[in-house]
Amino acid sequence: MDQSVNVNGSTMPVNVMWTGGWDSTFRVLDLALRQQRRVQPHYVRRDARKSNAHELAAMRAILALVLHRHGPAVAGRIAPLIVAEHAALTIPPTLRQWHRALRQHYPLVPQYLFLHAYALHAGLTDLELGVVRSDSLADFLRPHLVTAGDGLILAAEVRLPALALMRPFRFPLLNLTKTEAGARAETAGFLPEMMLTHFCHRPLPTGAPCGNCYTCVQTAAQGLGWRIPNDDWLPR
DSSP: OOOOOOTTSSOOOEEEEOOSSHHHHHHHHIIIIISOOOEEEEEEEOTTOTTHHHHHHHHHHHHHHHHHHHOHHHHTTBOOOEEEEGGGOOOOHHHHHHHHHHTTTSOOOTHHHHHHHHHHHHTOSOEEOOOOTTSHHHHHHGGGEEEETTEEEEOSSOSOGGGGGGTTEEBTTTTOOHHHHHHHHHHHTOHHHHTTOOOOSSOOTTSOOOSOSHHHHHHIIIIIGGGSOHHHHSOO
């Protein structure tokens, strides 16, 4: 029996921006395996990003392991990945204005421009992002969010009008750290799938994390430094 229920109470898949990384993978698997809900994962491919192939390969490996360990009924709760091309997205000038305005208050990375543009392209108003409590962005956003279902969304009225850049998104992991997600995954029985995740933006030819990019540094700083094999990236 399908038990997916969205924030409005209707039966719908949960739209998750899935990158093959630790946080978004936790959300996809927690929904499908523990909560027995249907998931529609989304991904935006950027030609300039070296990690595209590794991220997509990680997602394929995770799905294959879910099928092997949990069976077709569980794996079937995760719909085929929808892949959009970054180059095909149109970013309206208003989004750029909002982004510039927000950067006066927080060093917001450009990815939220194209994520909002993708939400517009796909007609989504409930796209889930894997921002966890230990991310500095969580501290910036939290005063402006309200609870909606099992996540947080932008409040109807906010002090900074430019926060409308975040309007299409839901933040279901904002009260959870990476290490807490790992502990919950282990308890729920899907830690092996989590171990297949990919996080490095500039992986080495072997696919190992570089240890120096932003996501590697953040992964280590947020308690998962053991995932970076020092022998592979330390200077010789």
